[in-house]
Amino acid sequence: MRNFSVIVLSCTLCALATSSPAQADPQGFALERLGTAAPGAGWLLHDDLNMHGGLGGALAFTTSYAHDPLRLRSADGSQQLALVEQQALVEIGAAITWQRLRFSLHMASPLLVTGQAGTFAGTTFAPGRHAEHYQNCGTQRVCANLGWNPDTIADPRLGVDARLYGEPGGRLRLGLGAELAVPSGLRGDYVSDETWRGLVRLQAAGDAGLWTWAAQVGGHVRPLDDSGIPGSPRGSELLFGAAAGARWLVDHGEHAVAVGPELRGQTPLKSLFAQGYTGVEALLGARFESTRSDGSNVRYRAALGYGLRPEFGTPEWRAVLGVEMFGRSPGLASPAAQR
Amino acid sequence: MPTLQTIRLMLRLVAIASVCVALFAGSAHAQATHPSAHDDDAFDVMNLLNEKGLHDIEHENWNAYGQFTYLSSWKLPFAAPYTNAGGANHSLSPSYERSFTATATLFLGARLWPGAEAYVVPEVISLRALSGLTGLGGAVQNFELQKTGGTAPELYRSRAFVQQTFELGGVLTQKTSDPMQLASTVSSRRIVLRLGNFSVLDFMDRNSFASDLRQQFFSLGFLTHASYDFASDARGFSWGGEAEILWDNWALRYARITPPKNPNALANEMRIDKYYGEQVEIEHKHTVLGRDGAVRVLGYWDRGRFGRFDEALAAFRGDPNKNAANCGERYNYGSSDGSAPDLCFVRRDTWKYGVGVNIEQYLTKEIGVFARGMVSDGHVEVYAYMPPDSSLSFGVLAKGEAWGRVRDLAGIATGLAWISRSHADYLAAGGVDGFIGDGRITPAMESVVEAFYSFHFFDALWASVDVQHISHPAFNADRGPVEIFGARFHAEF
Incomplete structure (x- = not known):
């Protein structure tokens, strides 16, 4: 019986070893880790948890360009491969708020994703497989x-955020959020895992006079594990981020300007904060908000990002531009009340 | 040329249509049918918000609508002395087959600034075509079928465009809140510019009785002219711009849009300066005996890398090695017939063009008729839509108020389509195009006769039944006729 157990254990270990993701052909994955907040959420990446009152809504149009979001580097820097050298996305988002809740939908589409093919650390990242790909893209991988x-539409996200503690405009608000990413798009384009993914996050935010802040920590549940493939994510991840800034009201509150940095990062649960798998990015953003007489508001935003630890999904640098319309149903609240 | 038999069939159809008209014309208590727009009292999210005071449905800054449609078709076995003769691969299977499509769509619209609107329309589709969407020319039985996709649901962005309106005066009219239309007051004279990703059929060749096929006829032959090879990707969408001038009862439209990189493929050719589809439409709305109607004349010309049928035949006859089995990496349709010509050897920069007329006319308040006819050049392969080189369709649509069911719909229509002599010669030699090619052919007019009834129940649900009789599938008198039964479930919200 004991021998049988040893055989079973050995076979199981062999099976796990042979089915290790390290043996897998590199096929790509959902690279983007920016994780824009829901439309109307105030910050680019964080939710200000200011939802309140009756029915409200927001629509957002965001474009981003990332340089070198997936560049593989050897430890001594002698070998490099820009698997994804440029990534430009356009994202359209919509959100509905009701009382303390915000429901959102994000849909991102690739405008441009390019990257080299080649061999890195013994792994070959081949160019696209179709004859038409060769014809149009040459030896590029993406x-x-x-x-x-x-x-x-690359892995659209359906989300819900709830303010659980604190009042709008208060010093401290706490909330919970969750998102479901629906598989759509191709792994080969580095825009999808081609599996369902989920995100949960604990959020905090507050305001104190001129100053405003937000923070979050959460988990990114992703079944795809490409451990062993250089530069690839290793299953589920811990997400973290924080933002702080100042917000000035001008023209008797009809307009507002906000400026402040945001920080975000991700690290695999398998190897928390390990070098080579942990990406950290800082963005300096500004936004201009304007109210309209008809009750709808508009917010323009711009941000520049820099990869403090430019691992997968965290580019060397990034530029983001966005416009957002948000407001309340007529008669429910004054536009200035919602930020 | 139409045979005596087909002329008899046409006369019979006209007679049937006339009887229908006569029967329905006896009831004059219903309101006019306009299925593509939501009724003011229909159940949908925007009406619900409006009723609760949460939305101003006459002056909108945003709106959101949705739809779900499931359509199933059952094709009965039919007679065919041969199928995929000689290694061709585009015959309709003579065996029993079932096809389906399921689509869900979200229509989002927002006002950007005065006169400017933006629309985004994500859509998910799951489908299975009859015989891999081959073997039917202009009579594909389900308008929702696409040249890409499968049973696994696929999410894509069907439209994303901005629209700017410049008012030029005239009479003020109210635009209602509808999918891809924000409610507002506009003048009857205006210029509208659109830029982005859309289907040219969103704005051109519209017809009140044969355009919104999620409510109306099932067959793709009634979506637009069957021979209108409008530039688009494999789903029917394009990038580009469209401009229209509306001047009271007149409208003039022009669009320049991207074609596919390869015929009937999903990838778009974005060099719109070099390859494109252009179309111009002029429309006049009129009233005859107090009933509304419209006439539209449409011309199109495509610039792209097309293959001509006569050149494919000549290439094969000049060098038998230029056969369908030897295409190698050249783009072709998978035929393995080594004794047949193929378009893959002769694609080059050239033109394809056509001109057509589209007429609609209300006969009573609840009954309308339509007709479309188009002639394309006939020398060039199908590039983005369907194989016919010329087509004619006509039919009648009736709303059910006469029999006490206000939002029921019933319709009967026929679609006729022809291919050119060079197209027929190419198919007779064993060639295949994007959709048809039995390996042999006795050329004939392909026709479809369709009748449907759509039951409205609850607030925004419809269940429809449908029957289609298709003669000479793929323009081949040797095969068929084909009987197809269909059912559709449709919801709007």
């Missing part, structure tokens, strides 16, 4: 663009 991918 060449997603509006021509090749005219209508991709």
Whole structure:
């Protein structure tokens, strides 16, 4: 019986070893880790948890360009491979708020994703497999663009955020959020895991006069594990981030300007904060908010990001531009009350 | 040329349509049918918000609508002396087959600034076509079928465009709140510019009785002219711009849009300066005996890398090695017939063009008729839509108020389609195009006769039954006729 157990254990270990993701052919994954907050949430990446009152809504249009979001580097820097050298996305988001809740939908489409093929640390990252790919992209590994991918929606996210503690405009608010990423798009374009993913997060935010802040910590549940493939994520991740800044009201409160940095990062649960798997990015952002007489408001935003630890999904640098319309149903609240 | 038999069939159809008209014309208590727009009292999210005082449905800054449609088709076995003769691969299977599509769509719209609107329309589709969407020319039985996709649901962005309106005066009219339309007051004279990702059929060749096929006829032959090879990707969408001038009862429209990189493929050719589809439409709305109607004339010309049928035949006859089995990496449709010509050898920069007329006319308040006819050049392969080189369709649609069911719909229509001599010669030699090619052919007009009834129940649900009789599938008198039964479930919210 004991021998049988040893055999079973040995076979199991062999099976696990042979099915290790390290043996897998590198196929790509959902690279983007920016994780924009729900439309109307105030910050670019964090929720200000200011939802309140009756029915409200927001629509957001955000474009981003990331340089070197997936560049593999050897420890001594002698070998490099820019698997994804450029990534430009356009994201359209919509949100509905009701009392303390915010329901959101994010849909991102690749405008441009390009990257090199090659061999790094013994792993070959081959160019696209189709004859048409060779014809149009040469030896590139990735060449997603509006021509090749005219209508991709990459892993749309359905989210809900709830303010559990604190009042709008108060010093401390606490909330919980969750998102479900629906598989859509191709791994080969580095825009999808082609599996369902989930995100949960604990959020905090507050205001004190001129100053405003937000923070979050959460988990990114992702079944795809490419451990062993250089530069690839290793299963589920811990997410963290914080933001702080100042917000000035001008023109008797009809307009507002806010400036402040945001920090975000992710690290795999398998190897918390390990070098080579942990990405940290800082963004300096500004936003201008304007109210309209008809009750709808508009917010313009811009941000520049820098990869403090530019691992996968964290580019060397990034630029983000966005416009957002948000407001309340007529008669429910004054536009200035909602930020 | 139409045979005596087909002329008889056409006369029979006209007679049937006339009887229907006569029967329905006896009831004059219903309101006019306009299925593509939501009724003011229909159940949908925006009406619900409006009723609760949470939304101003006459002056909108945003709106959101949705739909779900499931359509199933059952094709009965039919007679066919041969199928995929000689290694061709585009015959309709003569065996029993079932096809389906399921789509869910979200229509989001927002006002950006005065006169400017933005629309985004994500959509998910799951589908299975009859015989891999081959073997039918202009009579594909389900308008929702796409040249890409499968049973696994696929999410994509069908439309994302901005629209700017410049008012030029005239009479003020109210635009209602509808999918891809924000409610507002506009003048009857205006210029509208659109830029982005859309289907040219969103704005051109519209017809009150044969355009919104999620409510109306099932067959793709009634979505637009069957021979209108409008530039688009494999789903029917394009990038580009569209401009229209509306001047009271007149409208002039122009669009320049992207074609596919390869015929009937999903990838778009974005070099719109070099390859494109252009179309111009002029529309006049009129009243005859107090009933509304419209006439539209549409012309299109595509610039792209197309293959001509005569050149494919000549290439094969000049060098038998230029056969369908030898295409190698050249783009072709998978035929393995080594004794057949193929378009893969002769694609080059060239033109394809056509011109058509589209008429709609209310006969009573609840009954309308439509007709479309188009002639395309006939020398060039199907590039983005369907194989016919010329087409004619006509039918009648009736709303059910006469029999006490206000939002029921019933319709009967027929679609006729022809291919050119060079197209037929190419198919007779064993060639295949994007959709058809039995390996052999006795050329004939392909026709579909369709009748449907749509039951409205609860607030925004419809269940429909449908029957289609298709003669000479793929323009081949040797095969068919084909009987297809269909059912559709449709919801709007």
